Amino acid sequence: MAEITQINDRYDPSSVEVKWYKWWEEKGYFKCEETSTKPPFCIILPPPNITGQLHMGHALDHTIQDVLIRYKRMMGFNTLWLPGSDHAGIATQSVVEKQLKKEGLTRQELGRESFVKRTWEWKEQYGNQIIEQMKRLGDSCDWERHTFTLDDGVSKAVRKVFVNLYKKGSIYRGNRLINWSPALGSAISDLEVEHKNTKGQLWHIKYPLADGSGEVVVATTRPETMLGDTAVCVHPDDDRYKSFIGKFIELPLVGRKIKIIADEYVDKSFGSGVVKITPAHDFNDYEIGKRHDLESINLLTRDGKLNENAGEAYEGLTVKQAREQVVKDLEALELLVKTEPHEHSVGHCGRSGCVVEPFLSEQWFVNTKEISIPAKRVVESGTTVFEPEKWIKTYLHWMNNIQDWCISRQLWWGHQIPAWYCQDCEFITVSEKDPVECEECKSENLKQEDDVLDTWFSSALWPFSTLGWPEETESLKTFYPTSVLVTGQDIIFFWVARMMMLGLEFVGDVPFRTVYIHGLVRDAQGRKLSKSLNNAVDPVELIDQYGADALRFTLMSQIGSGRDIKFSMQRLEGNRNFMNKIWNAARFTLSNLEGYEVPAGGTEAIANKSDLSYADQWVIQKCGECEKKIEEALSQNRFTDAANAIYSFAWHEFCDWYLEFSKPILYGENLNEKQATRTVMLQTLNRLLRMLHPFAPFITEELYQKLPLKGEAIIVDSYPTVKEDKSWLESGSAEVAFDLDLVREVITAVRNIRGENRIKPGIKLKAILDPKDDKSQKILGENKTYIVSIAGLGECEVSKPESLSQCAVTTVRFGDVEVDVVIPLSGIVDINDEVKRIQKSVEKLEKEQSQLSSRLSNEKFLSKAPEDVVELGRKQLEDYKIRIASMREALQRLKS
C-alpha cells in the first residue's frame, strides 16, 4: 500500500477525467448488446445541433440521462444511450452563409450543389465540437451508433414517411397564409413564431365612401397593409354602421373600390369598430376573406419588400419604409384622424429575430387532425407517462388545438422534399426513389421540389429511424419503445408531440414509456442564461475549473421538483468540496491499510463477526438505510433525494462519525478488531463509491481502481442494493445503530456544553453520565471509550452524581431512553454563561409546556382527538414538568 500515501490531499479532476473516459470508451463499456437476456433500457438523446456548443441546458439534460443510463447499466440492464446530431437546417445554413459573406459571396452565387457541398465540409470540420464537450461531461453514449439526421438510413426513413403520408392524404401542398421570415427567406411553422409585446401605434384613417356620401374611420396598427385591403368590415349588429353594409369604399392611395361587409369577428368596442381587411397579410383577415370570398392581394416579396401590387409609389420599399410613406401620404390627404400609442403583440422569428410576416404562398403541410388522435389517447390512458404529470395537460391542450404543420422550408440544407413536378402535365410525382418519369404522363421532364423539410420533421422520426426503421432490425425489436425521453419543456410541442404522432403512425407503438420533463437552468437570480445578459456560464469552463463530477452533482442535487433551477457558483463550490471530502475519506481509508491482508473470501467475508466494532455494525446499518433511500428515490426518478441521501451518508455518517469512531481501533493494538474495521471501512467505501458513481463517474472510478479488492471497473460493477447486499447488511445491526446514535447524542450534548460555555477543546472535562433506565445504563457502559475519545473528555463515569452543584446538566432523550449529561464546571468557566444557557432552555420548555397544557385542558380536544394523540400529550406534559423542575434545580445549584 506504499503508493497510497502518495495520493495528493486535493482531488484534481483534470488529471483524472480524460484518462478514465478514454479507457471506458476503449473497453467498450458504453456499448449495448443488440439482443440480450438482460432487460433493455434505452434512451434516445435529443440530438444537439451541429452548430451547437454545450450549454448549461445540455449539461442538465445530459446529466439526467447519464445518471439513468449508468444506474441502469449497473443494475444489470442492457442499456443503450443512442446519441446523434441534428443538421439544424436554418442554423447551419446561416453559419455557412455568414462564412461566405466574408468571402463576398452569397449562396445564390455559389449555387445549390456547391453550397450544400460546402455545408457538408463545414459539418465535417466543426460539427463534432459538441460531442467532444459531451465527453467531458461524462456522457456514456454508445458512440458507434451515433446518427446524423442526414445519414442515409435516416434520409430513407424520412422519404418513406413523407411518401406514405402523402399517399394517404395526410401531407398536402397548398397555397395558404403562413408565417414568413423575411430574414431567412423561408416559411416557418407556427411554433417557431415568438410573440412579443411591442409598443406600437394605432392609426385611425378615414376611408371615404365611393359614392361620396360619407366616410368611415378604420383603426389599424399596420397602415401599410391598406394597400392590400379588399374589404372593410363592421359588426352586423353595430347600429352606427348598419346602413353602410354593402356599400363601397374608395380605398385611399389605391383607388380600388372595396365592399363594406359585416362579420361577427369585429369587436364593436375596439378602435372605431371598423376593421380594414387584408386577407394576404393577417391571419384573422385571411379567415374573414375565406368566409366572404374576398380577393387576397399579396403585397410582399420574399425578402420582405413591397412588390408591384403595392403600386409604383411603394414598390421596393421595406415594410417599415412603406409604413412611414403611407402615413405621410395619408396625412397629406388629410385622411389621418389621429394616432394613439398602442401595445400589441408582434410575431418574431424564433431563429433570426426578425418580424414575421403573414405571407401567402405555396407550401407543404401535414394534416395533423387524424394522426393526433392516437397520440392523445396514449397519454390519456397512461401508456406514456409524463413526469411531472402536470405536463399532460399542456400536451393535451395543444393536441386538442393542433393546427396543420407547415413542413416546407425555402432552404438548401436539409432533406429535399421527394416530390417531382412534371414540366409537361403538372402532375406531382412523390416517390421514395428518385423517379425517372412522371407517374401520370410518363414524361421524363421532371423537376424536384426545391424546398427542404423542416428539421423537426426528421427529428419526429428519431426514436425509430435511429434504430434502423424501416428495416425490421434487432435493435428496433429490442429497444422500441424506448424507456424514457428526457427533455426540456420548451420542446414538448416541437418534438415530443410529433414523435408521438409519427411513432404511433409508423411503428404502431409509443416511442417512449416515460417523458421526463425538466426545467431550465437559470442564473442565481433566476434570470434566463443568455449572451445578452452576459450571465451565460460555459459548462466546459466549469468542468475545467471544478470538475465534471462537481457540476453533475450540483445539477442533480437541485432538480428536485422539475422546476427551473437556479444555478449558483456557491453550490458548485460546495459540491467540489464534497468530491474532495470523498477523496480524502478514501485517502484516509487507504492509508490505514498497512499490513492489511484481503481476507480469503474477499472483503465480503468477515472472519469473525464478534470482531466487529459497534461502529462497524452501525455504519453497515446506515449504509443499508442509504441504499434503501436511493432505491426508493431512483425508482421514482427523484434524483435530488438520491443525491442528498448519498451526500449525507458519505459526509455526515461515514466521515463525521464512522471514521472518527474507528480511529482508536485503527491506531490501537487489537489486530482482530483492526482487521475487521479495515474490512468494513473498505466495504463501505466501495459501496459508497458505487452508489455515487452515476452522479460522479470520474472520481469514483479513480478511487475504485485504487481499492485493494475491486471488480474490473466501477462503471460495470453492480449497483449496491439492499437485496444484493443482503448477507453483508446482516453484519449490521439496528440495535447497535440505536445504541450508537444515543452515544452520538451524548457526545453532541458534551460538545454543546463545551461550545456554549466557550470551553477550549484542550481542556479535558470530566463528564458524569446519569442513565435513567437500565437500557441506557448498559449502552453507556459499553460505549464509554467512544465518548471519552470523541468528546475529548479527561474522565467519564456512568453513575449518579453526588452533587449537581456548579454543574452543567443536559438531558438527552433518544427513543425510549434518557440520560443526564452532567459536567462539573467549577473553576473552569464563568458560571454566568451556563446560567444563561439553562435559563434559555427553561424558557423554551415553559413556552411549550403552556401551549401543551392549554391544549390538554380543552375539552373538545380531549373528546375528539384520537386516544393516542391525547395520551402522548399527557405523557409529554409530565415530561416537560419533570425536565423544567430539574433544570430549575440545576440553576439553583449552579448559583449556590
Added chain:
RNA sequence: UGGCUCGUGGCUCAGUUGGUUAGAGCACCACAUUGACAUUGUGGGGGUCGCCGGUUCGAAUCCGGCCGAGCCAACCA
C-alpha cells in the same frame, strides 16, 4: 384573456394521507490547525410557513378570496 406553477429563516429548497419542539445545504457568528480533508472540524444565532377568512379539538399542510412572482398559450384590427 385563459391555463399552469410557485410564495416556508439572508439565499436555495425538503416537509408524504392535517397530529410531539417546522428540517437540510449554503451564507453568517464564535471557537479550534502538528497525524484524511481549512475545499476542514465543533458549537451557535436566525422562521407568527405571502395576506385574510373558513373547515377542524388541532392547519405550513384541506377549502374560498386577495396580493405578489414566473411560465405557457391565445389575442382587438
